[in-house]
Structure formats: C-alpha cells, structure tokens
Amino acid sequence: MMQESGTEAKSNGSAIQNGSGGSNHLLECGSLREGRSNGETPAVDIGAADLAHAQQQQQQALQVARQLLLQQQQQQQQVSGLKSPKRNDKQPALQVPVSVAMMTPQVITPQQMQQILQQQVLSPQQLQVLLQQQQALMLQQQQLQEFYKKQQEQLQLQLLQQQHAGKQPKEQQQVATQQLAFQQQLLQMQQLQQQHLLSLQRQGLLTIQPGQPALPLQPLAQGMIPTELQQLWKEVTSAHTAEETTGNNHSSLDLTTTCVSSSAPSKTSLIMNPHASTNGQLSVHTPKRESLSHEEHPHSHPLYGHGVCKWPGCEAVCEDFQSFLKHLNSEHALDDRSTAQCRVQMQVVQQLELQLAKDKERLQAMMTHLHVKSTEPKAAPQPLNLVSSVTLSKSASEASPQSLPHTPTTPTAPLTPVTQGPSVITTTSMHTVGPIRRRYSDKYNVPISSADIAQNQEFYKNAEVRPPFTYASLIRQAILESPEKQLTLNEIYNWFTRMFAYFRRNAATWKGAIRTNLSLHKCFIRVEDEFGSFWTVDDEEFKRGRHIQRGRPRKYCPDENFDELVAHNPSLIKNMQSSHAYCTPLNAALQASMAENSIPLYTTASMGNPTLGNLASAIREELNGAMEHTNSNESDSSPGRSPMQAVHPVHVKEEPLDPEEAEGPLSLVTTANHSPDFDHDRDYEDEPVNEDME
DNA sequence: ATATTGATAAACACAT
DNA sequence: TATGTGTTTATCAATA
Incomplete structure (x- = not known):
C-alpha cells in the first residue's frame, strides 16, 4: 500500500497544462480576403439585372464575415478564460502566455494583454512581435470594414433601384439589417482593440513609426466616445483655464498625433508598471488639482515616484521633487499632446474599469456557483x-x-x-x-x-x-473540534476524510503524514489509557511555532515514571495541563469559554499566571477526587501511571451522544451536518457516558 | 547561499 | 502473519 502511494506521489512531476493555441487566425483572415474579393465582384455588376444573384453573393460574403467575427469572439473568450486551468509549477506563467500569444496571432483582448503585462512575462521583443501581429490584424479588419461599407452602399443602391422599380423584397431588407448589425459589431470590436492599442501606446509598449500612420487609430474616430468619457474629459478640460475648448471638440485627430509622439520615448518601458497604472488613473482625474495638492504634500505626487516622472510614456528622471515639478510644467504642460495623453489615459481607465466590473461579475458567479454546489450531494x-x-x-x-x-x-x-x-x-x-x-x-x-x-x-x-x-493545523483543528479535545488516530483520520474531499484518496500518504506530524510536533501529546491511546493538542505549544524538535526527548510515555519525566522535561506537565490530557470536563468548559471569547485556548496565562495556574490545578485535584469516586476501578491501580492519567479514562472516553452535535467552542458551525458514516470507530464507544461530571 | 519548515517516503519497533 | 500505530530519519521543495 505504501508503494502505490509512493509512486503516485512522485509521478506528479510535470503535468503542465499548456494552453494550446487556437486555430490559426491568419489563415482565416486569408480566407476572408478571398471572400472579400468574391464580394467585390458582384459589386461591379450593380447595374446588372440579376439582383437576386447579387444578393446571394452578398449574403455569402456576409456569412463568411460573420463566421469570422464569431470565431474571433469565441477565441477571445477562450483565451481570456485560459488562465483558469493553468498550472504552473516550475514553469511559471511565463510559458503559457507566451505560447498562447505566439501561437495565436489573433487580436488579443485588453484583458489578456493586461494579464500578460502584469505577469511581466514577455520580453520586449516578444511584445513587439505581438503588437505587430495585432496591427496586421487590425489592418485586415479595417479592410474588412471597408469592404462592408462598400457592400452596404451597393445594397442601398440596389434597394433604391428596387424601390424605383416598385419592388422591395423582404430578403433584401433582411440582408441590409444583417449587414448593419454586423457592421456595428465590427465597429465595437475595433473600438475595443483601439482602446487596447491605445493603452499599449500609453504604456510605451507600442511604437508607431511615423511612416506607419496611425492606422489602427483611425477607426477610433468612428467610435463614439462614451458619455462618461466625455464627462470626464469635460472635467479635465474645465479644470484648466477657460481658454481650452471642451473635450467634445477634440477629434481623434489630436489623439492620433499625440499618441504617436507620446509613445515614442518609451521604448524602454516595455513592462507595465503596476504603479504606473495607478498613477495614471489618478492623473486622469484632475491633473491640475493634483498639481496643486502636491504642494501641500510636497513629496507625494501621483505622477512622481522613485525619482521618475510617471506621466504615461514619460519616465523622465527627476532628481528631486522640484525638478520633477519643473519637468511636469515644461514637458507636460497643457497642450494638445498632454490632453490627448490624458484622453488615452481615460480610455485606459475605462477599459480597466470595464474589466474590473466583468471580473467582479465573474467572481460573483463563481462564488454563487460554489455555494450552490456545496449543497449538492x-x-x-x-x-x-x-x-x-x-x-x-x-x-x-x-x-x-x-x-x-x-x-x-x-x-x-x-x-x-x-x-x-x-x-x-x-x-x-x-x-x-x-x-x-x-x-x-x-x-x-x-x-x-x-x-x-x-x-x-x-x-x-x-x-x-x-x-x-498544514497537517499540523488540521490535526489541531480536528482535535480541538472534538468534544473532549482529544482524538484517537483513527478519529483524526476520519475527520480528515469527512472534512476534506482531498483526503479521501491516497490514504497511505496522508495518513502517514498525520502520524509523522503527530510524532514530530511537540504540540501533540499522546495519552494512553486502558482503552487505547488518543491525542491531544497543546495549543500553546502549537502557537509557539516551530513544533518540530528533532531529537527532542521522547514524548510522554505512560510506561515511564511520570515524576521522573517531569523532572526531565518540566514543560511536559505544562503541556499536559494545557492540553486536555488531564483536563476534566470542567476545565474543558473553562477553556471552551475562553475560546469563545477569543481568548487563546489553554492560554499560557492559565499556566503562567499563578492564580490561574493554581485554579487549574485545584480544579484538577477536585476532579481527580471526583473521578476516584465515580470510577473506583480506575484510579491509581496502575502503578506506572500518574494520578492524572488515572483520571483519563473516566471522562476521556466518554462519548457524546452524537459526536457531531456536541461541539466544542471551536467547532465549526457546519460540523453539525456531517455525515454519520465516519466517526464511529472508537472501540470504546459503548463506554458509559459520564455526564455527571459537570 | 543558507537555514527553516513542511511534506513524503521509508525503515523500524511494538502491539493487537 | 497482517495490520495498525508510533517514531525516526532522509530527502525534496518552498521560503525566509
């Protein structure tokens, strides 16, 4: 049995799930291009009488494009969901994102990109490649869009013709509607990508060469700026002097130009700095106000940190705060570039907020799901x-x-x-x-x-x-949860299997681990009585930390002389006291109440404090006496055993009516619902219950 | 780089 | 003898 688990345990080595890349998107894009050329052909024939034919072709083209769109969306979803099952082991997240990114040249969602950036797993070169791919894809998408525009125009022409002819087939209306819908989708997608790209630029991740006109940015002009953004923008601009125009008047044009220029300087900062984004967010709001406030708090400025200007894409080194202020005023004054950067930052923030909202939602769903699930059988x-x-x-x-x-x-x-x-x-x-x-x-x-x-x-x-x-924590929990604060080994096993699905397999492994832990950790004390042995925990010792003490003196052994033992290991008696080894139910109740009040269990206080200590011992003595009365057969009849131990059997083995219900103060709320199948493993279950102890 | 710590495996002793 | 329990040591990996 050991062997089996042994090999299993060792075989886990390298199960690294590699998010395999999706389909090759470029290929699909290629086919798209074909579709496009097909679509264009009919366009030429507008004047042809065969309207039906043209419509058919258009529909085909539409279908192809729609499929493409669908695929893209699906892939985006897949990729964004990719992270979940990932296992990283030795292979840090590094490989995964990289491989995904490299293998699927599709457009990456902002979320993905952000994740990648946060993980800082991509080298500058890799990022460049990625970005280039993205640009290429965007180009293709733009072409696609143009194509659809053309198609739409054609369609309208056709419709016009038909209207003139007095005909207006339903199919055509449908096609037109579909086209419109599709185009809207396309636009949305592009807008998303633009934003993503912008954020990349803002972070200095993307460098657009002069000769490479802000192609990807262009479509932005078509996407409307969300109202919130406009509002934000208004705030920003109004915070400045009145000289400025309102944000609405800023066309994407400035944005484009400024972005280009702003992105230039930051080739170096390829990795996104978490702080940067934070700062960026702050800067989105009222830069002016902040620059004012920083004067009140001289050395804290959201745009300044670690001797570097945190203005998006800047990173200029500023010796001190003063030079930073200078730099800020000179380099990031209120001009087109700065405003455009601000705008970009707003988009970034918006995107992040969107993502946050989504992730929150997801989290909620997950939690909800898990809850529900827990109730399932x-x-x-x-x-x-x-x-x-x-x-x-x-x-x-x-x-x-x-x-x-x-x-x-x-x-x-x-x-x-x-x-x-x-x-x-x-x-x-x-x-x-x-x-x-x-x-x-x-x-x-x-x-x-x-x-x-x-x-x-x-x-x-x-x-x-x-x-x-850790095993130690769990064992402790198991013991403390038990009514008597003591468990046999088997009961501990059962607790594990009952409470954790994980411990329902590979028993040899974790059972061995439990035994090892029990032996190794000083905090676990083994106590024997004539019914067998059980384990208690010394919480003090547990909290004390390092439990392991190699070569430590043997733990308490019932066969040894107790006094002698104590002499050798004074702490032992403490342990015994604090652990419930010798505690009577009364003492247990005391501890329980302490626990309920969040007082450390078995606190040292009770030991260290003379008063409490005395109380404890007094109680013990009393109980001992009581024990002797109730259990005459017990007592000190066994020579080698200490009086304390003698007490044990009496109450120790008393089994609660229902183990599940008699919970100690620390017991989990849910313990009450355990399945009864476990836990009836004590040999002495039939032991008479001593409830009179209280 | 080193020391700790926790998890595991395994060898061994002992009891039932 | 088989099994369960308990102890000890060694090794590995993660962390401080």
Whole structure:
C-alpha cells in the first residue's frame, strides 16, 4: 500500500497544462480576403439585372464575415478564460502566455494583454512581435470594414433601384439589417482593440513609426466616445483655464498625433508598471488639482515616484521633487499632446474599469456557483478550476487536483488563505497545483479560525482541493473540534476524510503524514489509557511555532515514571495541563469559554499566571477526587501511571451522544451536518457516558 | 547561499 | 502473519 502511494506521489512531476493555441487566425483572415474579393465582384455588376444573384453573393460574403467575427469572439473568450486551468509549477506563467500569444496571432483582448503585462512575462521583443501581429490584424479588419461599407452602399443602391422599380423584397431588407448589425459589431470590436492599442501606446509598449500612420487609430474616430468619457474629459478640460475648448471638440485627430509622439520615448518601458497604472488613473482625474495638492504634500505626487516622472510614456528622471515639478510644467504642460495623453489615459481607465466590473461579475458567479454546489450531494471537483492564485482567497486556484489524480503531493493553492484575504473562496487565490509542494507560510500555522474554515468548509468537503493548511493545523483543528479535545488516530483520520474531499484518496500518504506530524510536533501529546491511546493538542505549544524538535526527548510515555519525566522535561506537565490530557470536563468548559471569547485556548496565562495556574490545578485535584469516586476501578491501580492519567479514562472516553452535535467552542458551525458514516470507530464507544461530571 | 519548515517516503519497533 | 500505530530519519521543495 505504501508503494502505490509512493509512486503516485512522485509521478506528479510535470503535468503542465499548456494552453494550446487556437486555430490559426491568419489563415482565416486569408480566407476572408478571398471572400472579400468574391464580394467585390458582384459589386461591379450593380447595374446588372440579376439582383437576386447579387444578393446571394452578398449574403455569402456576409456569412463568411460573420463566421469570422464569431470565431474571433469565441477565441477571445477562450483565451481570456485560459488562465483558469493553468498550472504552473516550475514553469511559471511565463510559458503559457507566451505560447498562447505566439501561437495565436489573433487580436488579443485588453484583458489578456493586461494579464500578460502584469505577469511581466514577455520580453520586449516578444511584445513587439505581438503588437505587430495585432496591427496586421487590425489592418485586415479595417479592410474588412471597408469592404462592408462598400457592400452596404451597393445594397442601398440596389434597394433604391428596387424601390424605383416598385419592388422591395423582404430578403433584401433582411440582408441590409444583417449587414448593419454586423457592421456595428465590427465597429465595437475595433473600438475595443483601439482602446487596447491605445493603452499599449500609453504604456510605451507600442511604437508607431511615423511612416506607419496611425492606422489602427483611425477607426477610433468612428467610435463614439462614451458619455462618461466625455464627462470626464469635460472635467479635465474645465479644470484648466477657460481658454481650452471642451473635450467634445477634440477629434481623434489630436489623439492620433499625440499618441504617436507620446509613445515614442518609451521604448524602454516595455513592462507595465503596476504603479504606473495607478498613477495614471489618478492623473486622469484632475491633473491640475493634483498639481496643486502636491504642494501641500510636497513629496507625494501621483505622477512622481522613485525619482521618475510617471506621466504615461514619460519616465523622465527627476532628481528631486522640484525638478520633477519643473519637468511636469515644461514637458507636460497643457497642450494638445498632454490632453490627448490624458484622453488615452481615460480610455485606459475605462477599459480597466470595464474589466474590473466583468471580473467582479465573474467572481460573483463563481462564488454563487460554489455555494450552490456545496449543497449538492456530490460536488464536481472541476467546477473550481480556480487555479490561479490570483486571488479569491478565494480565488482562483489552479488546476484542481482532481485533474491530477496521481499527484497527491501537490497541494493546491489555498483557496482562502487562512489569515489573510477575504474568506471567501476566491478562485483566484488558488495556486496552481502543481506537483509543487507548497509550503505554507507561518501565518498558515496560525490556528485556523472557525470562520476561516467554516466559510470554506463546504467547499473542501466536496471539492478535491487540497486545503491550504498544514497537517499540523488540521490535526489541531480536528482535535480541538472534538468534544473532549482529544482524538484517537483513527478519529483524526476520519475527520480528515469527512472534512476534506482531498483526503479521501491516497490514504497511505496522508495518513502517514498525520502520524509523522503527530510524532514530530511537540504540540501533540499522546495519552494512553486502558482503552487505547488518543491525542491531544497543546495549543500553546502549537502557537509557539516551530513544533518540530528533532531529537527532542521522547514524548510522554505512560510506561515511564511520570515524576521522573517531569523532572526531565518540566514543560511536559505544562503541556499536559494545557492540553486536555488531564483536563476534566470542567476545565474543558473553562477553556471552551475562553475560546469563545477569543481568548487563546489553554492560554499560557492559565499556566503562567499563578492564580490561574493554581485554579487549574485545584480544579484538577477536585476532579481527580471526583473521578476516584465515580470510577473506583480506575484510579491509581496502575502503578506506572500518574494520578492524572488515572483520571483519563473516566471522562476521556466518554462519548457524546452524537459526536457531531456536541461541539466544542471551536467547532465549526457546519460540523453539525456531517455525515454519520465516519466517526464511529472508537472501540470504546459503548463506554458509559459520564455526564455527571459537570 | 543558507537555514527553516513542511511534506513524503521509508525503515523500524511494538502491539493487537 | 497482517495490520495498525508510533517514531525516526532522509530527502525534496518552498521560503525566509
């Protein structure tokens, strides 16, 4: 059994999903061109009597174009959705975006581009290639558009002729409508691309040569500026002096020219700087006001940082803030160029906002979906393709382990980092699962809060996603969740399988890990009684951090002399006290209430503080006495055992009526709903219940 | 570059 | 003997 899991664990190596490129778009464009020439032929025959024929041809051409459009849209969608299942392992995101970008010369959506930029995975050369491809495509699209314009004109001519002739077939109307619709789509698409291109330019990613007229920009003139933009623009301009005209009067012409000039300087800044965009956004609003305000806050200016001017596409080095101001006033004064850049920035912002809105929506849908799903009997693991750690704390994750049946060792990214981030399950936050063993930072050692787990519990129960917690954290959680704060090994196993779908396979692996952790971590204390042994946790020790202590003295062993043991390891008694090893239900209740009040469990306070410590020991003694009364057969009859231990069997094994319902203070809210199939594994379940302890 | 830390695998001992 | 439990060590990978 070990072997099987062993090999499985090691075989996970390199399952790197490579987003394979889509179809070759250029080819499709080629066919488009053919379609176009076909379409043009009939155009020449306008005067021909065979209107039906011309219409047919037009329809064919339309169809081809529509298909093309559809394909493009689909591809865009596909590509934008590509990131989700990606698994990165050793192969950072780098390869994926690059390959995608290189293999599919289609127009890249702004979202994609942004992602690529953010990941900073493309070399300047690669970016150039990409951009060139995009330009080429845009050119083709423009041609396509021209073609349709022509067609439309023809159609209108035909219609006119027909009207004169007194005929107006329905088909023609339909065709005309379709054409219009299509053209609108085309325009929209182009507009999007323009914006994208503009943003690239703004970031200095695209350099348009003088000889290469702002071809892609031209269509922008056709796209209307959204009203919000106009409003924004008005604000910007009005903030200046009255001399300026309103934004509405700025034709795309200036924009074009300015963009060209502004893009020139920044070949160097091929990688988008996250800060830059932030600054850019700020600058969008009222530059003037900001320049005023910066005087109040001398050294903080959104356009100035790290000794560099953050004006889009500028990056001029300014020794100090004063020189920056000079530079700002001289180089970025209110002129056509600056206004145009401002405009571009507005578009960029708008685009980002759009994207943000979309992503928010997506996130919402994902979360909703997951919620719904959790209620379903069996969760399909796949749904959460959350794979990219992008973030949901939930967020994204990576390829779900499900997809890697043989990679038990590869943890998935945390759905929700325990201590940080939203506790929502964000798909983005999940890291890719790869064979990589993720090491959870110390913060993951922080006790898992009920809320943290509770929020994602359903998710983990159903999705085979590896929880982002260490074994130690989980074991602790399992123990603390139990009514008695103690569990047998088997019960711990069961807790794992019950709470996490991920631990329903490769049992040998994770069970071994649990055992190792129990042994290795100082915070886990093994206690024996005549019914067997169980584990408790010393929360103090747990919180203390590094649990592992190689070569540490053997843990408490029932067969050894307790006093001697304590003498050797004074902390042991502490551990025992703090852990529930010897705690009576009363003490447990005390701790429970502390926990409820967010007081660290088994706090050192109770140990360190003489008063509390005394109280604890007093309670213990009392309980011991009580134990002896109730359980005479127990007690110290066993020589090697300490009195404390003797107490154990009495209450320790008392099994709650329903393990699921008798929850400790730390128990997860949801624990109550567990399936009963697990958890009845104690051999001593039939043990009499001692409820009189309270 | 090094030290820590966590996960795993494996060897071993012991008990049932 | 087979299995479960527990301990220990080694190795690998991720991180600090």
